Amino acid sequence: MPDLPPELWCTVALYLPNDTLKGLYAVNRPFFDLAMNESYREVSFRKIDESTTRQLEALSSLSGSLEHLTVSCCPPEYLSVFYKHKSLSSLTLNVASLGRQSFETSTSSGLHGFLRQQGGTLRHLEISASVSENPWRAYRFSFHDLQLSSLQSLSVTADILASSWDDSFAFLRNHVQLESLSIDGPLAPSEIYRILDVLNHHHPSTALVELSLSIYNLDVRVLDKLASDLRRLRSLKLKISKISCDTTYAITPSQHFPDDSVSGKVYPFVNEMKLHASFERWELKDITIKRRSCCADLLLWGLMSLCAQCIPSITSFAGNGDKMIPAGLQLQATYKRCLQVLCSYGTDHTLW
Numbered sequence: 001m002p003d004l005p006p007e008l009w010c011t012v013a014l015y016l017p018n019d020t021l022k023g024l025y026a027v028n029r030p031f032f033d034l035a036m037n038e039s040y041r042e043v044s045f046r047k048i049d050e051s052t053t054r055q056l057e058a059l060s061s062l063s064g065s066l067e068h069l070t071v072s073c074c075p076p077e078y079l080s081v082f083y084k085h086k087s088l089s090s091l092t093l094n095v096a097s098l099g100r101q102s103f104e105t106s107t108s109s110g111l112h113g114f115l116r117q118q119g120g121t122l123r124h125l126e127i128s129a130s131v132s133e134n135p136w137r138a139y140r141f142s143f144h145d146l147q148l149s150s151l152q153s154l155s156v157t158a159d160i161l162a163s164s165w166d167d168s169f170a171f172l173r174n175h176v177q178l179e180s181l182s183i184d185g186p187l188a189p190s191e192i193y194r195i196l197d198v199l200n201h202h203h204p205s206t207a208l209v210e211l212s213l214s215i216y217n218l219d220v221r222v223l224d225k226l227a228s229d230l231r232r233l234r235s236l237k238l239k240i241s242k243i244s245c246d247t248t249y250a251i252t253p254s255q256h257f258p259d260d261s262v263s264g265k266v267y268p269f270v271n272e273m274k275l276h277a278s279f280e281r282w283e284l285k286d287i288t289i290k291r292r293s294c295c296a297d298l299l300l301w302g303l304m305s306l307c308a309q310c311i312p313s314i315t316s317f318a319g320n321g322d323k324m325i326p327a328g329l330q331l332q333a334t335y336k337r338c339l340q341v342l343c344s345y346g347t348d349h350t351l352w
Contacts, residue, residue: 090124091115095141095160112146119148126155128184143171151175158185158214165194173198176205182212186241189215189222200229212237217244218289220272227278227311235319237288243303245269253291254349257302262351273310286316294345295338301325 070092095111115122125148127141142164154175161168161183172178172195181199192213200206211233215222218240226236243257244250245268254260258270273279287307289300299318308314308323317323338345 088118088122091118091122092126094128111141115146115148119146119150121150122148123150123152125151125153127160128155128157129160143167146171147174149177151178153180153182153210154178155182155184155212158183158187158191162191165191169194169198176203177207179207180210181208182210182237184212184214186214186216189217189219192222193225196225196229201231201233202229208232209234211235212239214239216241217250218242219244219246220269220276223273223307224276224278227276227282227284231281232283234284235286235288236284238290239297240289240291240300243267243269245272251350251352252348253300253303255298255301255346257300257349258306259302260349265352267352270306273306276310279311282311282313284311284313286319287311287314288318293348294340294343296345298346 069088069090093111115125129141141160144164144167172181176199178199183195187195192215199208201208208230209232211226211230215238218238226233242250242252247268251257251267258267261267287304289303289307290297291300292298301317304317305323305325308317315323317325
């Protein structure tokens with residue numbers, strides 16, 4: 001093996017596929033370092049406890065190249081292994097079952113300190129909290145006094161935001177550089193309005209272009225508020241259960257709504273959609289609307305088509321790049337087997 005400077009081996013590695021490079025770790029020291037860096041660019045732990053700390057310590061020498069870390073159910077003190085490295089660009093955390101401990105009182109060796117340590121490089125953050133068997137032992141995460149200057153996308157569950165709305169609103173207000181925000185779990189309209197009060201395009205520095213929300217009852221006022229406050233939004237994903245209006249009862253829409261009326265009447269929501277000038281000025285390009293149906297999510301193609309009729313800027317449904325609606329709207333669940341005796345996927349809508 002020729003004795004070449006490490007810089008030349010690095011140049012050679014640039015021409016090799018990643019999978020090939022990973023297999024060349026035994027060639028020499030430069031290839032070993034490059035192969036390990038590539039192999040451990042993404043690391044995922046389902047659980048971190050005392051039995052896995054040795055693995056963490058072994059990886060600590062490589063975590064300078066670590067970019068994406070996924071951890072579920074982790075006591076935050078174990079994350080301190082990665083403290084001396086500030087290379088994370090993506091972090092996925094499930095903050096659950098950590099004992100009754102508040103975010104504000106966590107020490108510098110905890111999750112608070114770890115997130116602040118990565119604040120200069122972290123661009124993508126996903127935080128969720130699985131349901132704890134004992135809610136009194138649930139870890140209460142909060143965005144209190146947290147500043148992530150490079151953060152571009154945030155995915156978070158609604159219950160985490162709701163654990164301290166004041167801290168959550170303050171965090172959003174201080175992170176106008178966010179380009180993507182996803183909130184999983186139903187929000188009340190009043191909560192959506194408060195989020196839009198602190199994160200909106202009336203502030204010229206707000207960079208948000210992608211938004212994903214869950215709301216139980218969708219009414220036209222929510223869409224009008226989104227159009228008015230997030231005029232430059234490009235992509236909107238909504239997960240709903242029902243649509244509603246002030247003059248009649250809420251209904252569960254089918255894939256064909258509003259073209260599925262058995263009475264021949266027009267549901268008031270449809271006419272209300274045509275009354276808002278804010279939709280004409282909205283720059284929205286892509287819209288996705290779905291709801292839960294028995295064993296899987298159901299895309300509401302008819303409702304998306306109605307939105308496109310009222311919001312001229314829409315050019316794409318469900319991220320497809322066009323407004324094509326599948327022929328026949330074949331109803332197929334995403335799961336191979338439904339746990340219900342009689343699967344109601346796609347048929348559990350309101351007849352009106």
